[in-house]
Amino acid sequence: MxxxxxxxxxxxxxxxxxxxxxxxxxxxxxxxxxxxxxxxxxxxxxxxxxxxxxxxxxxxxxxxxxxxxxxxxxxxxxxxxxxxxxxxxxxxxxxxxxxxLHHKSLTVNGPDGRIDVTLDIVADEYEPYAVLAATDAAGEPLAQVRVAAGFKLNTASAEAWIAADYRKPG
Known part of the structure; x- marks a missing residue:
């Protein structure tokens, strides 16, 4: 061209x-x-x-x-x-x-029922990061933490985060 x-x-x-x-x-x-x-x-x-x-x-x-x-x-x-x-x-x-690419979500079974877990990557040019969040079946927020942009959200990592009372992973 x-x-x-x-x-x-x-x-x-x-x-x-x-x-x-x-x-x-x-x-x-x-x-x-x-x-x-x-x-x-x-x-x-x-x-x-x-x-x-x-x-x-x-x-x-x-x-x-x-x-x-x-x-x-x-x-x-x-x-x-x-x-x-x-x-x-x-x-x-x-x-x-x-x-x-920047938004992942999945649903896992928690101690009190279904929990929706999302990972939203913030593609900042200098300091990219992600926000890991959980909501209950009614859509009420349960927790939100900032994690590394490379955090891998899967069933095991979501369940481990919930089991750790939503403390920041890693």
Whole structure:
């Protein structure tokens, strides 16, 4: 990809950031910018979708050649709307994957019934850590402690924490 694939909004006037643009190779509307760019890896074209305020494109993918088989097909409303929908789905899936990576939960049997145990990793750039918490079957908090970001939550570690009266593990 060319370097302008990194910044699809490079040619846009920052003073006019909210203005809609509808050009054959550049569309901006509803918080998204689509830019058709030359694919340096081959003879084709690519399209980059950038959400307003984000430094990196949410989606970069191949773009259709025009009828002359040399230039890209121009962007239009239908294509732009499809690209926005696809880019939003990519962003949503990325957020879900990040959430799954940083939030774990399981249920164990405690002395007084079911206990839900969660581990929420706080990905601080300098001092990452995690919060280990327990709630009873009614959702009432039982305990919460700060643990190392690398703490492994599994049935054995949850049961051991409960058996130790919720004292900080390790």
């Amino acid at each position: 060319t370097s302008d694939a990194i910044d699809p909004a490079a040619d846009l006037d920052p003073l006019d950031a909210d203005a809609a643009v509808k050009e054959p190779r550049l569309w901006r509307d509803n918080g998204w910018t689509a830019r058709v760019i030359k694919n340096e890896d081959d003879d084709g074209w690519a399209v980059a979708m950038l959400m307003d305020g984000e430094p990196e494109p949410a989606l970069v993918g191949p773009w259709t050649m025009g009828r002359d088989k040399k230039n890209p097909k121009p962007l239009d409303a239908a294509a732009f709307n499809t690209l926005v929908k696809t880019a939003k789905e990519v962003v949503r899936r990325h957020e879900q994957a990040l959430h799954a």
